[in-house]
Amino acid sequence: MARIVMKFGGTSVADLDRICNVARHVKREVEAGHQVAVVVSAMAGKTNELVDWVRKMPLVAGASASFYDAREYDAIVASGEQVTSGLLAVALQSMGVDARSWQGWQIPVRTDNAHGAARIETIESATLLERLAMNQVAVVAGFQGIGPDNRIATLGRGGSDTSAVALAAAIGADRCDIYTDVDGVYTTDPRIEPAARRLARVSFEEMLEMASLGAKVLQVRSVEMAMVHNVRTFVRSSFDAPDAPGMDDFDNPPGTLICSEDEIVEQETVTGIAYAKDEAQISLRRLADRPGISAAIFGPMADTGINVDMIVQNISSDGQFTDMTFTVPTGDVDKALAALEANKDAIGYDTVQSETGLVKVSVIGIGMRSHAGVAATAFKALADKSINIRAITTSEIKISILIDGPYAELAVRTLHGVYGLDKR
């Protein structure tokens, strides 16, 4: 017997037929003897419709701009999950499975007061645990809780993943199964490299690097929470047949388990190749090489809401002047250049150069820590294909390389091959 949380997104509950398919997945786990809590999103498209209404309403009412009360936004938008949680409970009951729906305010899932993008503070699990022990399935409306003002608070878009992981932590679940429209985490994007393989296991740290680099399987915030609370998170496809093998079929699990590295017995040196398109590079030439120069540059960037990614500073050759290179999303380049121009005197630089449409390719692997030469392998492989490297940053488990956009696919395939990711 295990206690598990199962999470289904909007595509999985888009209509009555799909909700019944979800119910069959749940029934399978119940019949396997598990205690089950389910977290559901709103029907696909429903949240967008509700959000559109809230945004349009001030304009229809004659206001000159779309300002609205985030607490009303929350009350309106949370109704989508209220509907699907109730419908799934009805479907389960109709299949002979004891179940009830729980709204965020009923459990309660307590959040802070940041309506529209609230953070979960505590989940009172005592009553839920009693019901689970009676083999009643808890169908929980995702994406929502209740704030200190006794009003519904939503967690921001994609928040149902976070709801599921937080619930799993609160009830001490053995596993949190995230059903989504992909069947797991791959060594790289299969659309670029058809030889990409699904990973059976990936560590929280690796997943964080992959998610923030655009793998988009799981919200970054939910992976962070899973790591902090050590919630084993299993990503699988909701389009699998409900009688497909379960997670317990360890030889060939139908998805990817995201877990602590202790659980990954044979660590590969490199686990995957990620990429992020539409990066832009900004270089400042002949900066005074003095303390505080970084703050002078990146303070204005943060104030303008620009998300700076790679930062590379060269050692100055003459002890007086240095160069600084960093990347921002291409869409933010104009704002960034304007901010630099406005602060030119405070920063003190000679010229600024920028280049858009670049790509960041990243080599990720927890085994990198104990293996030398991983970076050198990448550089040599790219050089063999005449791919020019514009900038490099590294962390303990990641090497990121900035290259020209047109070489993105070639670089991903080259790196995927050179680390043998398509052979195992």
Place this chain on the structure above:
Amino acid sequence: MARIVMKFGGTSVADLDRICNVARHVKREVEAGHQVAVVVSAMAGKTNELVDWVRKMPLVAGASASFYDAREYDAIVASGEQVTSGLLAVALQSMGVDARSWQGWQIPVRTDNAHGAARIETIESATLLERLAMNQVAVVAGFQGIGPDNRIATLGRGGSDTSAVALAAAIGADRCDIYTDVDGVYTTDPRIEPAARRLARVSFEEMLEMASLGAKVLQVRSVEMAMVHNVRTFVRSSFDAPDAPGMDDFDNPPGTLICSEDEIVEQETVTGIAYAKDEAQISLRRLADRPGISAAIFGPMADTGINVDMIVQNISSDGQFTDMTFTVPTGDVDKALAALEANKDAIGYDTVQSETGLVKVSVIGIGMRSHAGVAATAFKALADKSINIRAITTSEIKISILIDGPYAELAVRTLHGVYGLDKR
């Protein structure tokens, strides 16, 4: 300064434009210096969509019949009012009117445990009154409350009228304005008698008789509640321009005030003519004239869920046998006849006759109590038109007459004229 409740039905909040029109009605009352609580229904069609989903779900899930958990039904269906209450609050805020939405569980509106058709037990008004005193408009989701099980409970279809009247009673409102798709209560159906006039005032008792007879302006239950708590209820059209004269324009109010008879200074003998179509008459011949015979007949009717309306028992001519006539909706005739056949021995009758497609025409007026000859006037007027009377029942303020269906319009117009309802 007055404290008022304003209630808007589904047609009035069917889209963003109409919700803004509602907001303008509310703003007018706020600017007149009143404290305002608003009760809203779900967008027209939304409740039906949600109800359909709940009903279909068990069948989609493979169950052989549509049995579902009324508590889940409530959670799902109540989401419709959650959306409109939030949207109206946003619209009001956008017009510079302080407002917030309240779900049933937030106030809370406490109900009994009869999910799907719950009754309001108490409304905790203290917080609401504080906010009203601060000139904040309370936008309340109608049709819902919270049961003793801490789960959403709905009041049954049309329950938003009841929500509004109950709220008005709880906060001691001076008036409850019901905005609907008609502009008041008429002396009779204007589609049958174009000379029908809108009544400026009608007593609770008269309204109850009219509502249960099919006038359909207000739910019977909300009128009962208004009568018990003496909530002055003003029925008007939501399609009036928001700058139309208010209720306080007493010479020509834009709707009908339903109030206690003390407030109706000049009571007319007859206030209105109502009718109910598709009645069926069932007559039992040669019943034993013994105690308990009525229970033997109507017990099985009640058990089968048949709503018996008029009941007429003739005095037996010979002291041994009697006849019993009663009416049921035409759609229930077959069920009723089957129930009588099944209980023939227990009841003990000779023959049963039935006739469908009949009409019940009713003359209603609180002044009838003190005026003799009202019934005689009706009988003579119908006889003059050669309309055959099949059965008659009377109460203190009502005379109901069963006639053949084809004479319905003629009878309504004749009675409307004979009591001078189109002349005043």
